[in-house]
Amino acid sequence: MSKNVSNQPVPDLPGLIKTYKDRLGRKHAELVDWFRAGTPAAELIRLRSDFLDEILIDGWHHFLGPLAGRLALIAVGGYGRRELHPHSDIDILVLLDTPEPPDPITHRDYQQPLTGFLNFLWDIGLKPAQSVRTVEECLEAAERDQTIITNLTEARLLYGRETLFEALASRLGPDHLWPSKEFFEAKMAEQAGRYAKYHDTAYNLEPNIKEGPGGLRDIQIIGWIIKRHYNSRNLQDLLRQGWLTEAEYTELAQAQDFLWQVRFALHVLTKRCEDRLLFEYQKELARQFGYMDPDINLAVERFMQRYFRTVMGLERLNEMLLQLFKEVCLHRDEDFVFLPINENFQAVNSYVEVLDPGVFRKHPLALLQIFLLLQQNTSLQGIRASTIRLIRQHLYLIDEDFRRNPEACRLFMTILRQKTGITHQLRRMNRYGVLAAYLPPFGRVVGRMQYDLFHVYTVDEHTLFVIRNLRRFSLAQYRADHPLCSELFELIPKPEILYIAALMHDIAKGSGEDHSTLGATIAQEFCLRHGISARDTELIKWLVQHHLIMSMTAQRKDINDPEIIHQFATAVGSQATLDHLYLLTVADIRATNPNLWNSWKDALLKELYLTTRWVFRRGLTKPLEQAEKIAQVKAESRVLLHKLGIPDPIVERVWNTLNDEYFLRYLPEEAAWHTVAISFCGPEDLPLVLLRPVSQRGSAEIFIYAQDQDFIFAHSTAVLEQLGLTIFDAKIITAGGGRVMNSYHILEQTGEPIRDQMRQVQICAKLRECLKRPGDAPIQVQRRESRQIKHFTVPTQLYFHEDPQDRYTILELVATDRPGLLSKVGRAFTRCGIRLYNAKISTIGSRAEDIFYITDAEDRPLRQESQRQILRDCIVALVGSH
Known part of the structure; x- marks a missing residue:
């Protein structure tokens, strides 16, 4: 023992x-x-x-x-x-x-x-x-x-x-x-996995200052590798052993000190080990770091721009140092293979490097030529670390004379006109500072964030994602994702027009002016300097100035209305412009926020594109009349109904209860579906609630046919929101016999379709159960509010617009997108005797921008200011002022 x-x-x-x-x-x-x-x-x-x-x-x-x-x-x-x-x-x-x-x-x-x-x-x-x-x-x-x-x-x-x-x-x-080689490879694999976890970008707007790309872990990984290989104790050894220059070491040390300051402040503020720069901490940290502005959002954006520029520099140093270590750890002297490329460059183990450290000083244009070489030689994997260092040291050579040099302009345009490597090289140019030096307005948006829940990347990162998306339209492996975009891209004679428009579309963000207008001016200057023809310059300018017009029209206006389509077509002007605009719009939305794109937006934009294309083929001077549109919808619907075996007398009996407004606002397939449902519906079947999981617009569609009663819209939207569904569109039609038809286009909150059959049955049952109690007040939506919403509250604003055809009053509501918002608006409509005919629901981050087409109880527009003020006060009372 x-x-x-x-x-x-x-x-x-x-x-x-x-x-x-x-x-x-x-x-x-x-x-x-x-x-x-x-x-x-x-x-x-x-x-x-x-x-x-x-x-x-x-x-x-x-x-x-x-x-x-x-x-x-x-x-x-x-x-x-x-x-x-x-x-x-x-x-x-x-x-x-x-x-x-x-x-x-x-x-x-x-x-x-x-x-x-x-x-x-x-x-x-x-x-x-x-x-x-x-x-x-x-x-x-x-x-x-x-x-x-x-x-x-x-x-x-x-x-x-x-x-x-x-x-x-x-x-x-x-x-x-x-051994050093195995340890290095393990660390590289670890870093690649860590980067992938953060979508290979340091520029998410709630970054992790420790684990994210360009964060403290990037510095630590450098320290571990040199410690393993050289038994070094600290980063100063990088300087002593010649791995870094004085300037690079100073940048690395200052970046580390800044991130340490931020992390220390974050721990103090949160009282825990918190390494995520979440929105709820950014305002206070901006204040602590001395960023003051009457507009607190601008103070946050400046603080975060410093953060993003810091991690961008660290990413660059990490890349350069790890490439140097790779050569030392993985290769012996005899392993290096040197192949000449031209009089300025050679390839070393598939990495391009200068033949002479003085190349950039003697030939400044080589600062652009190197990226063109990478495009034209697909066997090259990148730029050798020593040459990356030389590029950084010679950025001062890209001055105004350089930018106005016709050969520099020709080189830049040649890069944009290559068939491969455009995205990769623009990313490299941005990472090494070349893009900001060559395009100073772009330099001002490098690391620039927008303090909201909508734009989840910095402006420069978003811009490069847009160009990446445009490039993917030309690649066979992405054709199944965007068949129409891929088809149209093949028809674009000069893809560089799209790339320039993408490069310029947000280049004036943060300027304090309208970014679209100022961006168009910057784009014009770029085009003049780069010898782009007057015709192409006008197209690029128009695309930059109006890059939001298609998404705004699709999401906020009634694209079933022939007048709206004609106005949009007139603004666009030509089929060629429409093709460019559609491609740019899809690429832009998909690059703004990974969660923003869904089948509804896809179908809506496609429908707007195809309808406008038909208008151009018909001719702008021959706009479609409403009577013609109604006849067209009826004819196409009747064809579908005949295929289903529904005889004309039954069709006429149903359609006699509907007004012309119905056929203006619904697609033929929707009208056919509704007609079949109503034809088999007796009084004992009311309220009728049906759901089809995939409509022509890519969403699920819910159809309600019921006796007209108070709160139908409020009841329905409350149930749908409580079930965690996102509503994109609502149409309300008063039919004959005191009945009402409501239809809603919905998706799951994730943007996914409603695939589960039990889920579909549950939705219909909950709606039917709620609508059978017409006297009850609408349920209160109890879903939890996003933690981020409270940091991005939007003042409630209501605007009343005139309908050009004087059928409705158009109410625009801007408010914080909180659970139950639509149901509260519906309650206000009922209390104020307002009839709702159409609703376009749009959410941009925490900001709801909803459009309602309404009349008074007598189906007349709200012409009196007193009527509008009563409705305004009622909505604010229910929704809240923020």
């Missing part, structure tokens, strides 16, 4: 825990005070680490007693680096010795005191991530998992047996396990 030499249980453990919790609390408050007084985070994270060394060593002695010197207490990970932010976890390793006879101490003797020590750390609030192992166990775990060898690379002895610590350290080197 082994001899128990552990210390006795610690007397007054609760008192000890309280003492140390108080010490931690006082030190935390002291560090926060110093931070607010201006002490750099770089100093404070080391002070916190040193203070915790004292706490852990004290606790080690308290609980281990005579055993404290036989084991080794080791800090690993970020704690090992002495980088502890206010709420960072502490990573520790307890290294056990391997007792041999006649030693009376066994591992069992350590168990109780170690458990007491580790519980003590949790009790005082330190949340340690601990492991307890022997040297052999450490080596076995490290051999299996590169994250463990990485953690151990940062190991630092806090207290205990130094020979034990050295025994581990001596066997962790690359000559024993994880």
